[in-house]
Amino acid sequence: MxxxxxxxxxxxxxxxxxxxxxxxxxxxxxxxxxxxxxxxxxxxxxxxxxxxxxxxxxxxxxxxxxxxxxxxxxxxxxxxxxxxxxxxxxxxxxxxxxxxxxxxxxxxxxxxxxxxFPARAVKRPDELEDIEHAQRACEAGFEKVLAMLAEAKIEGDRVMLGGETLTSEMLRRAFELECVARDCTCDATIIASGDQAADPHCLGFGPIAPNSLIVCDMFPRSKKRWYWSDMTRTVVKGKADMQARWLYGVVHEAQERALEMVRPGLDAEGIDAWIRAFFESKGYTTGAKDGVMQGFIHGTGHGVGLDIHEWPRVSKVKDQILEPGNVITIEPGLYYLGIGGVRVEDTVLVTEDGAKNLAHPPKTYLEIP
Amino acid sequence: MxxxxxxxxxxxxxxxxxxxxxxxxxxxxxxxxxxxxxxxxxxxxxxxxxxxxxxxxxxxxxxxxxxxxxxxxxxxxxxxxxxxxxxxxxxxxxxxxxxxxxxxxxxxxxxxxxxxFPARAVKRPDELEDIEHAQRACEAGFEKVLAMLAEAKIEGDRVMLGGETLTSEMLRRAFELECVARDCTCDATIIASGDQAADPHCLGFGPIAPNSLIVCDMFPRSKKRWYWSDMTRTVVKGKADMQARWLYGVVHEAQERALEMVRPGLDAEGIDAWIRAFFESKGYTTGAKDGVMQGFIHGTGHGVGLDIHEWPRVSKVKDQILEPGNVITIEPGLYYLGIGGVRVEDTVLVTEDGAKNLAHPPKTYLEIP
Known part of the structure; x- marks a missing residue:
């Protein structure tokens, strides 16, 4: 044996x-x-x-x-x-x-x-409950970030809050405190604006840029049973220019259409390939420009569970046939120096006939005055 | 090559x-x-x-x-x-x-x-700085725990704070919020009282037992450069009985005497062996009793750095010759059902001629009235 x-x-x-x-x-x-x-x-x-x-x-x-x-x-x-x-x-x-x-x-x-253990990719009810617990903490933390951005005022090239220059670090800390208060832990929360947002895993540091895309990639881990959840929203404090708005529109549309594709029996690689083609068709190309990788420079998503990145993959990796009970992210993004970055991400459950979005916060283009 | x-x-x-x-x-x-x-x-x-x-x-x-x-x-x-x-x-x-x-x-x-990479065990100044950053956060969090215990009142078999029964979870959350506010993350902070304290890695859950040993094992990780620190204190809310006080006295003495032994050139295994003999000499034996492992059921300490448990070991593992720049814990403990547990731990730096204790909080037997 x-x-x-x-x-x-x-x-x-x-x-x-x-x-x-x-x-x-x-x-x-x-x-x-x-x-x-x-x-x-x-x-x-x-x-x-x-x-x-x-x-x-x-x-x-x-x-x-x-x-x-x-x-x-x-x-x-x-x-x-x-x-x-x-x-x-x-x-x-x-x-x-x-x-x-x-x-x-x-x-x-x-x-x-x-x-x-292939069964790890099909979540039991108690596993789902813990992922949703982490997701609720994530949403509470993000509400805090939005409240701080709403309260802040733009003064010249700074965003000011309570007499201080608002920084990535301040927003990250506020987010994480909300998560810890809900028995979650946070690894490397991303709050990145300006050209920092054009580097998808840059955590973000220093002053928040006004009138610029702010990528907030938030993934708390529940300490009850150690499951993660993962959500990204991109917002603007003030008003971003037309290029940023267009970028947002294309990524948002790609994400919504990809969400509609999710269903059991589908090879998730197809979703990734569709998004790549969609971005190209809109003129948003991927590759090195001025010596820096730009465009859609990561995969569309990944399984979420006890690992933040697990199976099934939603990427160029083939034979990722979706099953009811899979929990995956859908998170297309586009990154260009001079414009910044947009990523929109939800964690979703594959159901018998489609998908259930575990993330509640809206995704319409959000300018915070 | x-x-x-x-x-x-x-x-x-x-x-x-x-x-x-x-x-x-x-x-x-x-x-x-x-x-x-x-x-x-x-x-x-x-x-x-x-x-x-x-x-x-x-x-x-x-x-x-x-x-x-x-x-x-x-x-x-x-x-x-x-x-x-x-x-x-x-x-x-x-x-x-x-x-x-x-x-x-x-x-x-x-x-x-x-x-x-043997050089990992000898910390550079920037590594030490980050360990000390985590240690300061740890101390701030522990102060919060002590303040809550001081404010709380014993009512019957409960410890009450602000109209609520004080729990391990409440103290843990308060500790971790202080650490997160200082850009640290926490893994599995232990706040365990009563018989839970007799199980060294039990996180602790539910009501804090009054007049009982409370083991607080706290190890935040700095998010600046990802170094950990590690400290354990054992306190009592109210008054514990004579057995608990004796247990504390023996562990505390073992820890202080072990700290005095730390110096370059010494095989750390010797410190562990000395503590084992010391406990036995005081009548505190180790092994299964009533089907449960009791006594000094872990090693004396471990290196601390990017891993919470790394080299050099202070345990039964031989050939752990200490060098200036090593950062190790000294954390003897004794655990008996019916009495509870005591562990006292500092993170210390091995210096040219001895050791520098990176932990500041006092270790005298602490009853919080």
Whole structure:
């Protein structure tokens, strides 16, 4: 009988977190064989693992490998032997050091060609509930950002709030405080204006540019069950010029039309290809200009769950057939130096006959006077 | 010439974050050869990588592997060939899928026996500054926790604050809000009382127990350069019984004496062994009691940096010779059902002739009336 094997820490390895529902900062060993799940925990974690893990038999390290120092590879080998596994299959991100030790020990190790747990891509109700919890926190945080932008006043080339120059950092902090108050954590919230908005993953720093596109890419993670949500809105404080407005219109239209395409049975790669063609047809080309990559320089979207970027992909990667229960983002964007950037993103659930948008905030072009 | 090779995302792989100083949520390819560093980024990240990475030549994926779809293993192979590397060395956590593909391609891949970048354990001034930034945030958050406990009143078996039952969740949220306001993020802050405190990594949930040990293990991560700090204090709201006070006294004494031992040239394993013997000598034994692991059921400490748990270890692992510039925790603890838990932890810098404690809050037994 072949076992699925994971050796990792579940704060960084989401397969392991998904399979055990046990969040821990240090590596442990997991195996699934014939539908039964086992994990080996150390003395520090064993009692918590017994209480908090789900559908998992918990074994103590010392019972598997009695003599210290205990290595993770020795534990993995001992667990496979105890379970009488004849071979094992591991994910491509399995640690090479342990992979080699298993092989040296004569254990047959197969590398999974795709994902180790395809079921991770189809969300259970409790997983969806947690994604929606993160999404509500995201929306509360974004409301705070909008309120600050509404209260602020433009003075020359600055946006002023309460006697201070309003910065990306101030808006990011306000957003994140709302999320933390709702038991979420935030990684690298993007609030970027001016030419910073033309670099899709630039976090944004310093003064908010008035009359300019402000990309707000917000992705809190719920601390209840560690699921993410992901939303981007692009707004303007003041009035942006016609080029910015056109850019917004094209991205917004692409996003709405892509949302309408989402349905089970579709290869998500087709959505990405359609958006690429749509942007080209409107004259918005992609490639290096003046030595800088510009245009639609990222994929259309990605699965969202315990990883912020997971399967299925909505990109150039083929064979991403959508199923009911998938949660994906649709987030086209266009980026040009001198104009700035626009990205519009929702997290949506694939349903039996289409999609349900989990994000509520409106997406019409938003100038905040 | 042999290259050091990493394929990972730097939001999860701290070797990569350390080598490039470039924080990104998706995998990219890095190689160091003869002291020169190179990374391959995609169109989405290339401009940001050029601006934000340090001491690293940035190449575009498309220039290395012109035909899509581009795989990470193809990129790694192309980068090694471009750099004319005759072989490569990877960390034990290198992804097995790519490791196997490199070998299949005939590339000689060595698995590092220890760490890939020993220099990571000796902190530069800018790294120390960021650890201290996180530590100051931690202290501000802890002050908030203490203020809430001071303001609260004991009513029967509850601790009440502002008409509500005070909970672990409320204290945790207050702590984390202070940290976020200081540009830090928090992972899994522990505020655990009663028997929850007897389980060292139990986050704590529900009502705070009065007249009971409350373990507060707080480890914010600075978002400036992504360094952590780590501090634990154990306090009591009200008055705990004599057993709890004794437990505190023994752990506190162990921690202070361990701090005095820290100096360059010492094998940190010796500190851990000393504490184990000290606890035993005081009658505090370790092992399963009533089917539950109790006593000193974790290591004495760990390095702190871009990872919350890194080298050097202060545990049963041998050959952890301390050097000036190491940043480590000293955090003995004792855990017994019926009494609860005590852990006292500081993050300290190893100096030329001893150690500098980076944590300021006092550690005398703290009953909050």
């Amino acid at each position: 072949r076992a699925k094997l994971i050796v990792a820490d579940s704060s960084r390895n989401s397969d392991l977190l998904w399979a055990t529902r046990f969040y821990a900062p240090d590596p442990f060993v997991f195996a699934e064989i014939d539908g039964a799940r086992f994990m080996a925990a150390n003395a520090l974690e064993i009692e918590r693992a017994k209480k908090e893990s789900r559908e998992c038999e918990v074994l103590l390290w010392d019972d598997l490998v009695p003599k210290p120092p205990v290595s993770l590879s020795a534990l993995a080998i001992a667990l496979l032997r105890k379970l009488e596994a004849s071979s094992c299959i591991v994910a491509p991100d399995f640690p090479a050091g342990i992979y080699q030790k298993l092989k040296d020990e004569g254990i047959e190790v197969e590398l999974a060609q795709g994902v180790l | 042999r290259a050091k090779l990493i394929v990972a995302d730097s939001s999860r792989n701290s070797d990569l974050l350390w080598a490039t100083r470039f924080y990104a949520p998706d995998p990219f390819v890095f190689a160091e050869i003869d002291g020169a560093r190179f990374m391959a980024a995609n169109a989405l990240e290339i401009e940001r990588a050029k601006k934000e990475s340090r001491e690293c030549e940035v190449l575009l994926w498309d220039d290395l592997v012109p035909k899509p779809p581009v795989s990470l293993s193809a990129l790694a192979i192309a980068l090694l060939r471009k750099l004319e590397a005759s072989s490569c060395i990877v960390a034990p956590d290198f992804p097995a899928g790519i490791y196997q593909k490199l070998k299949d391609e005939g590339i000689e891949v060595e698995l590092a026996q220890g760490v890939l």
